[in-house]
Amino acid sequence: MSADNEGRIIAAHGRHYSVELADGSLRKCFPRGKKTGPAVGDWVRITPQGADEGAIDAVLPRRNLLFRSDEMRSKQFAANVDQLLIVVAVEPTFSEDLLGRALTGAWSAGIEPLIILNKIDIAAGLPAARERLAPVRALGVPVIELSAPDAQAVHRELAPRLAGRVNLLLGQSGMGKSTLLNTLVPDAQAATREHSTALDMGRHTTTSTRLYHLPAPGGDLIDSPGFQAFGLQHLSGEDILRGFPEFKPYIEHCRFYNCTHRHEPGCGVVAALKQGLIDPGRYALYERILAETEAARQRY
Numbered sequence: 619m620s621a622d623n624e625g626r627i628i629a630a631h632g633r634h635y636s637v638e639l640a641d642g643s644l645r646k647c648f649p650r651g652k653k654t655g656p657a658v659g660d661w662v663r664i665t666p667q668g669a670d671e672g673a674i675d676a677v678l679p680r681r682n683l684l685f686r687s688d689e690m691r692s693k694q695f696a697a698n699v700d701q702l703l704i705v706v707a708v709e710p711t712f713s714e715d716l717l718g719r720a721l722t723g724a725w726s727a728g729i730e731p732l733i734i735l736n737k738i739d740i741a742a743g744l745p746a747a748r749e750r751l752a753p754v755r756a757l758g759v760p761v762i763e764l765s766a767p768d769a770q771a772v773h774r775e776l777a778p779r780l781a782g783r784v785n786l787l788l789g790q791s792g793m794g795k796s797t798l799l800n801t802l803v804p805d806a807q808a809a810t811r812e813h814s815t816a817l818d819m820g821r822h823t824t825t826s827t828r829l830y831h832l833p834a835p836g837g838d839l840i841d842s843p844g845f846q847a848f849g850l851q852h853l854s855g856e857d858i859l860r861g862f863p864e865f866k867p868y869i870e871h872c873r874f875y876n877c878t879h880r881h882e883p884g885c886g887v888v889a890a891l892k893q894g895l896i897d898p899g900r901y902a903l904y905e906r907i908l909a910e911t912e913a914a915r916q917r918y
């Protein structure tokens with residue numbers, strides 16, 4: 619499939635990357651002085667150096683790249699992703715704002731989302747967590763409920779959905795991403811930690827992004843550090859609307875073709891909102907994302 623000098627980035631460690639070659643060997647590779655480097659999941663062409671190092675000459679064309687852009691910087695999550703596993707948990711309370719942004723990011727990049735509601739063994743908080751997921755469930759986004767240490771359930775419910783695809787675990791710190799990884803790939807032995815400890819120390823348990831190969835029925839799984847922000851300033855108005863598919867049937871009623879669905883007279887979306895046909899929380903998220911991208915555009 620790939621030439622001798624082509625491989626895939628399976629881990630990013632700041633300055634250098636681990637590149638997996640076709641024969642399964644790993645090389646520690648450095649990019650040749652470019653500004654934005656490759657991301658985990660990227661296929662690259664390298665020049666081997668010594669026994670186990672190399673230089674990255676080029677990033678091969680990617681199918682997609684999931685990234686966030688905040689005021690100060692842009693951060694790549696991963697490239698060539700087939701499915702985004704958005705992990706939320708019964709505890710600690712997840713942010714609906716971040717969940718909605720992750721969905722928008724996935725849809726605008728052409729990546730299929732799957733929501734995992736983890737820690738369902740914490741029964742007391744389960745009804746509330748389910749209720750907070752109702753608006754996204756109503757959009758038709760699949761939601762599976764798991765308890766990460768329950769290996770039988772994880773293998774039954776999750777493993778078949780990952781086969782033959784590149785899957786990215788994404789979510790806030792402490793939701794159980796690495797615990798899910800460890801259940802699926804016992805050899806991974808990824809560090810996991812009590813969320814209270816992690817948050818008290820102001821850092822994440824997982825500190826770098828890494829790709830793992832899943833045992834049968836197969837697929838790849840990328841674990842990533844928890845995120846606390848998900849800026850979408852790089853998205854166009856059209857991209858953002860892809861994150862709100864429930865607006866679509868009402869947009870055709872808008873009076874103006876370039877309606878932004880806020881203050882314009884005769885807006886079909888605002889009318890639907892007033893009639894209770896659109897979830898107010900989702901609409902508020904749309905307004906926040908749009909306002910941010912507009913503010914960013916004025917700065918540059």
Ligand SMILES: Nc1nc2c(ncn2[C@@H]2O[C@H](COP(=O)(O)OP(=O)(O)OP(=O)(O)O)[C@@H](O)[C@H]2O)c(=O)[nH]1
Pocket residue numbers: 736737738739740764765766767789790791792793794795796797798809810811812813816821822823824825842843844845
């Ligand atoms: N009760 C319960 N605890 C869980 C479950 N899954 C994970 N945990 C615990 O939640 C804590 C956080 O889990 P991690 O897997 O480290 O979370 P993470 O999402 O990888 O966090 P970061 O790496 O910081 O982003 C650990 O103490 C886990 O043991 C679950 O299904 N039920």
Ligand SMILES: [Mg+2]
Pocket residue numbers: 795796797809810823824842843844
């Ligand atoms: Mg982790």
Ligand SMILES: [Zn+2]
Pocket residue numbers: 869872873877878879880882884885886887888
């Ligand atoms: Zn409108």
